[in-house]
Amino acid sequence: MVLDLTMSMAILAxxxxxxTIAGCLEDLESDVGSQSNPxxxxxxxxxxxxxxRIYNKAISGEPISNGLSAVIGGIVTTVMLNAxxxxxxxxxxxxxxAAIIYGxxxxxxxxxxxxxxxxxxxxxxxxxxxxxxxxxxxHNFIVCLCLVALAYIQSQILVPxxxxxxxxLALIWGISVGAIGSSVGDVHYGAEREFQNREFGCxxxxxxxGRIVRRAESxxxxxxxxxxxxxxxxxxVTGIAxxxxxxxxxxxxxxxxxxxxxxxxxVAIVLVMVILNRLLEINVKNAYGPYKEEKNEKExxx
Amino acid sequence: MVVLDPTTLINVLLxxxxxTLVCIAVHFIPVGGAPAAMxxxxxxxxxxxxxxxxxxxxxLITASAMYAIxxxxxxxxxxxxxxxxxxxxxxxMLASTMxxxxxxxAYGVGVPFASAQVKKDPITGARQDLYMSKGTQGQGLxxxxxxxxxxxxxLGGIGGALIYFVLVKIYATSALIGGSAxxxxxxxxxxxxxxxxxxxxxxxxxxxxxxxxxKFSRVIPxxxxxxxxxxxxxxxxxxxxxxxxx
Numbered sequence: 001m002v003l004d005l006t007m008s009m010a011i012l013a014x015x016x017x018x019x020t021i022a023g024c025l026e027d028l029e030s031d032v033g034s035q036s037n038p039x040x041x042x043x044x045x046x047x048x049x050x051x052x053r054i055y056n057k058a059i060s061g062e063p064i065s066n067g068l069s070a071v072i073g074g075i076v077t078t079v080m081l082n083a084x085x086x087x088x089x090x091x092x093x094x095x096x097x098a099a100i101i102y103g104x105x106x107x108x109x110x111x112x113x114x115x116x117x118x119x120x121x122x123x124x125x126x127x128x129x130x131x132x133x134x135x136x137x138x139h140n141f142i143v144c145l146c147l148v149a150l151a152y153i154q155s156q157i158l159v160p161x162x163x164x165x166x167x168x169l170a171l172i173w174g175i176s177v178g179a180i181g182s183s184v185g186d187v188h189y190g191a192e193r194e195f196q197n198r199e200f201g202c203x204x205x206x207x208x209x210g211r212i213v214r215r216a217e218s219x220x221x222x223x224x225x226x227x228x229x230x231x232x233x234x235x236x237v238t239g240i241a242x243x244x245x246x247x248x249x250x251x252x253x254x255x256x257x258x259x260x261x262x263x264x265x266x267v268a269i270v271l272v273m274v275i276l277n278r279l280l281e282i283n284v285k286n287a288y289g290p291y292k293e294e295k296n297e298k299e300x301x302x
Numbered sequence: 303m304v305v306l307d308p309t310t311l312i313n314v315l316l317x318x319x320x321x322t323l324v325c326i327a328v329h330f331i332p333v334g335g336a337p338a339a340m341x342x343x344x345x346x347x348x349x350x351x352x353x354x355x356x357x358x359x360x361x362l363i364t365a366s367a368m369y370a371i372x373x374x375x376x377x378x379x380x381x382x383x384x385x386x387x388x389x390x391x392x393x394x395m396l397a398s399t400m401x402x403x404x405x406x407x408a409y410g411v412g413v414p415f416a417s418a419q420v421k422k423d424p425i426t427g428a429r430q431d432l433y434m435s436k437g438t439q440g441q442g443l444x445x446x447x448x449x450x451x452x453x454x455x456x457l458g459g460i461g462g463a464l465i466y467f468v469l470v471k472i473y474a475t476s477a478l479i480g481g482s483a484x485x486x487x488x489x490x491x492x493x494x495x496x497x498x499x500x501x502x503x504x505x506x507x508x509x510x511x512x513x514x515x516x517k518f519s520r521v522i523p524x525x526x527x528x529x530x531x532x533x534x535x536x537x538x539x540x541x542x543x544x545x546x547x548x
Contacts, residue, residue, distance in 0.1 A: 266394060
């Protein structure tokens with residue numbers, strides 16, 4: 001297949017959209033299942049006598065568990081494609097198998113983690129397991145679907161095709177989506193949602209570790225309440241990060257060819273991001289102000 | 303049979319240098335681990351290995367795509383272009399991640415960015431200590447951390463791309479795995495990348511702010527040497543795989 005620039009850009013935009021959805025849903029999946037660094041607080045809470053109804057899976061670090069899931073999806077898809085399945089059917093079946101296996105990991109991980117906390121009297125709520133696990137599987141299904149589709153496009157549709165196979169590309173994107181989700185969206189869950197009873201922007205004292213919020217807007221808080229909150233900001237921002245990564249890492253070479261000009265454009269994009277971060281830093285410091293007053297100013301005032 | 307000629311030795315040396323670059327890169331990337339995920343430490347709220355590998359592997363995707371182009375392979379300066387492509391992909395991934403992370407710190411958590419290691423940002427000169435909230439080790443990603451992360455991503459991308467560049471050329475001529483040289487080289491690159499992301503994690507100990515952190519200069523020589531030795535061993539193994547064991 002020969003693609004002109006317009007078609008290449010259209011496919012690239014579609015890849016960016018797929019990545020955005022994958023990034024968003026990956027973060028929300030890690031919130032509904034409570035994984036990665038913020039889960040340390042969920043794990044610690046029973047030791048501080050804060051018993052809770054939050055799902056506690058943390059199969060492994062997010063990149064590894066998502067990489068595992070995506071590579072399983074990629075392998076099943078490749079097998080199906082070799083058996084002459086229609087590509088979309090193969091991708092859906094691959095993602096479905098991966099999500100089911102992920103669900104098994106989530107269940108055993110939740111049961112195992114809570115069982116290890118029996119000395120702190122943390123109960124294993126069967127209703128939580130029953131209605132949160134399908135949500136984890138559903139989120140992971142969409143993540144896998146998007147990532148395997150992304151790998152399929154890179155490997156089979158794009159011209160020139162990427163030299164890596166579908167499972168390997170899916171593995172790399174799975175690891176990347178986990179790394180981004182863990183770096184971006186989890187902060188919204190860990191630093192804001194888990195400690196929402198503290199003043200906004202107060203800066204969390206380390207002495208608060210483990211003292212997570214356990215009451216919801218109505219009744220006792222569970223992981224579905226958490227994902228509802230994080231879907232408003234943390235998830236979409238994570239999606240934007242992965243979408244930008246996929247789009248901007250391919251856009252220079254698609255438009256300018258595989259040349260030094262493309263590399264220069266890529267570096268320029270990075271410099272723009274450095275400037276944007278600086279502007280954001282200035283804006284935030286002006287908006288919120290310092291936590292402490294400068295000593296000299298105090299003395300002068302005195 | 304693998305012959306120990308100068309080319310083979312140079313290839314092993316290049317892989318060892320690549321691994322060392324990845325190790326040094328990890329020290330540049332500002333990670334704060336679990337405390338940063340609670341906005342209790344400066345840096346990105348994830349682990350060293352996870353982020354370094356995540357960004358380096360995006361660099362591997364861009365570098366391998368670059369090397370797959372016939373005109374690039376024919377170019378005598380192909381190596382520089384492939385390494386630059388690796389650096390570019392890795393930098394874009396980390397810059398996007400850090401910018402999005404900053405958005406969450408700024409508007410999702412509501413904390414100003416502050417480094418705990420310096421009183422003033424060495425790049426912008428902005429005061430840091432006033433913006434550090436009580437009982438924390440800083441929060442968010444000040445400019446110095448952002449720039450340090452970009453440097454780290456570039457080094458990591460170059461390191462990963464160099465391993466791939468060396469191995470794919472060796473494997474392409476192999477009778478055993480020549481048909482899938484890109485795949486085997488890619489998998490082995492990922493392996494070497496992970497090894498060299500794990501080695502410095504012991505020195506980093508969960509949190510590091512970047513090149514301005516005193517920990518940076520304290521731990522880097524020891525772990526860079528370790529990575530060099532470990533990567534050289536990985537290189538020998540990688541070349542043995544290409545040539546067969548008999």
